[in-house]
Amino acid sequence: MRILCFLKAILDPEAPPGAIRFPGKVESGDVSTVLGPFEGNALELSVQVAEASSGAFVAVAMGDAAQDVTLRKALALGAERAVRVDAPLGFQDPLAVARRLRAAAEAAGGADLYVFGRQAGDWDMGVTAGLFAGLLDLPFVPLVQHAEVSGQSLRLRREIAGGYEESLRQTPLVVSVTNGPGTLMRLPKVKDVMLANRKPIDVLQPVATEPTLELQEIAQAQVTRQGRMITGDTAQQAAGLAAELRRFLVTGGGN
Amino acid sequence: MRIAVLARLLDAGEAQVLEALGLMASLGGEAQSLFLGAAAQSSLSAVGEARLGVHPGLDDPEPELAYAAALRLLGDEAPRLLLMPEGPLFEMIGARLGGHYGMGVVRDVDEVQVEGDGIVLRKGAYGGKANVRLRARGGVVAALRAGAFAAADPPAQTPSVVELGNLAEGGQERRTVRDTSGDDLGRAKVIVSGGRGLGSREGYEGLRPFAAMLGASLGASRAAVDEGWASPSQQVGITGRKVAPELYLAIGISGASQHLSGMSGSRLVIAVNRDEHAPIFEAADIGVVADWYQLWPQLQKALEG
Numbered sequence A: 001m002r003i004l005c006f007l008k009a010i011l012d013p014e015a016p017p018g019a020i021r022f023p024g025k026v027e028s029g030d031v032s033t034v035l036g037p038f039e040g041n042a043l044e045l046s047v048q049v050a051e052a053s054s055g056a057f058v059a060v061a062m063g064d065a066a067q068d069v070t071l072r073k074a075l076a077l078g079a080e081r082a083v084r085v086d087a088p089l090g091f092q093d094p095l096a097v098a099r100r101l102r103a104a105a106e107a108a109g110g111a112d113l114y115v116f117g118r119q120a121g122d123w124d125m126g127v128t129a130g131l132f133a134g135l136l137d138l139p140f141v142p143l144v145q146h147a148e149v150s151g152q153s154l155r156l157r158r159e160i161a162g163g164y165e166e167s168l169r170q171t172p173l174v175v176s177v178t179n180g181p182g183t184l185m186r187l188p189k190v191k192d193v194m195l196a197n198r199k200p201i202d203v204l205q206p207v208a209t210e211p212t213l214e215l216q217e218i219a220q221a222q223v224t225r226q227g228r229m230i231t232g233d234t235a236q237q238a239a240g241l242a243a244e245l246r247r248f249l250v251t252g253g254g255n
Numbered sequence B: 001m002r003i004a005v006l007a008r009l010l011d012a013g014e015a016q017v018l019e020a021l022g023l024m025a026s027l028g029g030e031a032q033s034l035f036l037g038a039a040a041q042s043s044l045s046a047v048g049e050a051r052l053g054v055h056p057g058l059d060d061p062e063p064e065l066a067y068a069a070a071l072r073l074l075g076d077e078a079p080r081l082l083l084m085p086e087g088p089l090f091e092m093i094g095a096r097l098g099g100h101y102g103m104g105v106v107r108d109v110d111e112v113q114v115e116g117d118g119i120v121l122r123k124g125a126y127g128g129k130a131n132v133r134l135r136a137r138g139g140v141v142a143a144l145r146a147g148a149f150a151a152a153d154p155p156a157q158t159p160s161v162v163e164l165g166n167l168a169e170g171g172q173e174r175r176t177v178r179d180t181s182g183d184d185l186g187r188a189k190v191i192v193s194g195g196r197g198l199g200s201r202e203g204y205e206g207l208r209p210f211a212a213m214l215g216a217s218l219g220a221s222r223a224a225v226d227e228g229w230a231s232p233s234q235q236v237g238i239t240g241r242k243v244a245p246e247l248y249l250a251i252g253i254s255g256a257s258q259h260l261s262g263m264s265g266s267r268l269v270i271a272v273n274r275d276e277h278a279p280i281f282e283a284a285d286i287g288v289v290a291d292w293y294q295l296w297p298q299l300q301k302a303l304e305g
């Protein structure tokens, strides 16, 4: 199968609180840009399907040169080619992103399987895969956890409320990938990382498109609570915590 | 401005549908209530013109059938604002409808305002570290965060029933597996969640006797799910379950904002982590800086004693 895998690098989602600030804009200090975790899941699924079908995958990312970290990772894991659609980062309307990714997909000659991550951890939109499927009028399977190749079809496991659903799907197809038993990203070999650093990245110019959504405002959200600590040695901590839990159980959480 | 609510009865739950109807009623404009269901119903709570698209496959739809059903019910021209409860139906078709009709799509919306010729929607970003307002110039599909809007109490109406006719299913050999491990998280009064800090599957499993003492359900961080210790349906967070128990215990969880987004509605939060700088302590009411494996034997004794 021919696979197109769409990847995005984001500011490290596990940066400590306060490292990324939002005083009316995004201030990221020295937080590094990394491949997002769901994009890692998408990459893993692309590698697996390419291997099992004796096919190949091409990695596509839209953004500035900071995106190259993700494309290099894809190359190290066996991507046939890496394409970057050159557009500035910052908030991007997912519909406009999907239109530009569609143009990149057409330029790459299309695919049997289009693989997206579930959600990019910067704007937490979680909609680009579905938009892309709607634009191309292709079937869409969201939240895929596991894929098995069966000829030109795929047996897909997708997350549903309280469990999963499996079915056999024909290609062409668009999927979004979530974390689950089958999509934990493998680590590339050191040798392949070194080789990938020397491979070229094809740069495409984005097609013109009018965004529908604009970022009007961004502000810091507050999640902190005024907590207190149970201190002392371990025995004292255990006694203190047991007392809190007993109090909770007795009052049924009422007060 | 034409506004519609699109919901599958049985999908998100009645409360969430009433919240969407409440928002639609408060925005004014030309309102439409569009429902998908497996069988005709004589009356439904609805605002504005009410239509019910009927097909037996909508009892437990897969994505292709749900999408085809929605397209038939919506017709050629989408409303300017399409409101959907956040949930499985939106996940399957919401964004795809946006692509089809050329509409913007925003999920996790907790505020909607009509301002001049624009629609302004508020949502979280950066794992809940930020809130953003997005302005839509054209049409927009909005998935509404559960609990964020006041529910309407509209009179019951008789919807006009639209028989949706033949709709193709997208997959073959379909099989659904309900994995009961995370089933009760939504209703649980007490949740004990374990993270990567537990170190091993046995360590995670070791939470069971503790949970049993408290009558708690077991949740997990994404890292614990990735390690294979817990199932995806036990994941708590922005891309897992949103929970709001009376008591939430986080054991060996660092407190990444994406995890906090799923449990911030909990009434009392207790965190155990061996790192005093772990961000979870900023989001907890009671914190214990301790190694769980040293704390637990003594805690067990203290609780049994």
Ligand SMILES: Cc1cc2nc3c(=O)[nH]c(=O)nc-3n(C[C@H](O)[C@H](O)[C@H](O)COP(=O)(O)OP(=O)(O)OC[C@H]3O[C@@H](n4cnc5c(N)ncnc54)[C@H](O)[C@@H]3O)c2cc1C
Binding pocket: A013, A014, A036, A037, A038, A119, A120, A121, A122, B127, B194, B195, B196, B197, B198, B220, B221, B222, B223, B224, B235, B236, B237, B238, B239, B240, B241, B251, B252, B253, B254, B255, B256, B257, B258, B259, B262, B272, B273, B274, B275, B278, B290, B291, B292, B293
């Ligand atoms: C778009 C996106 C969506 C995401 N969605 C979710 C989500 O829904 N849910 C979610 O949980 N995450 C989610 N994440 C991932 C999130 O960013 C974190 O990676 C994850 O929550 C970390 O899990 P953890 O706290 O278990 O692991 P770690 O961050 O590795 O933390 C382990 C903690 O255990 C402590 N510890 C270690 N040993 C012990 C011990 N013996 N006793 C006590 N404490 C100990 C450590 O001090 C540390 O704080 C998402 C990320 C992105 C980008």
Ligand SMILES: Nc1ncnc2c1ncn2[C@@H]1O[C@H](COP(=O)(O)O)[C@@H](O)[C@H]1O
Binding pocket: A006, A007, A008, A038, A039, A042, A060, A061, A062, A063, A094, A097, A115, A116, A117, A118, A119, A120, A121, A123, A124, A125, A126, A127, A128, A129
């Ligand atoms: N700029 C981009 N370049 C390549 N892929 C992207 C881009 N933005 C989003 N995607 C893909 O769409 C998925 C969902 O992103 P989002 O809808 O922004 O949460 C990501 O996991 C990527 O697979």
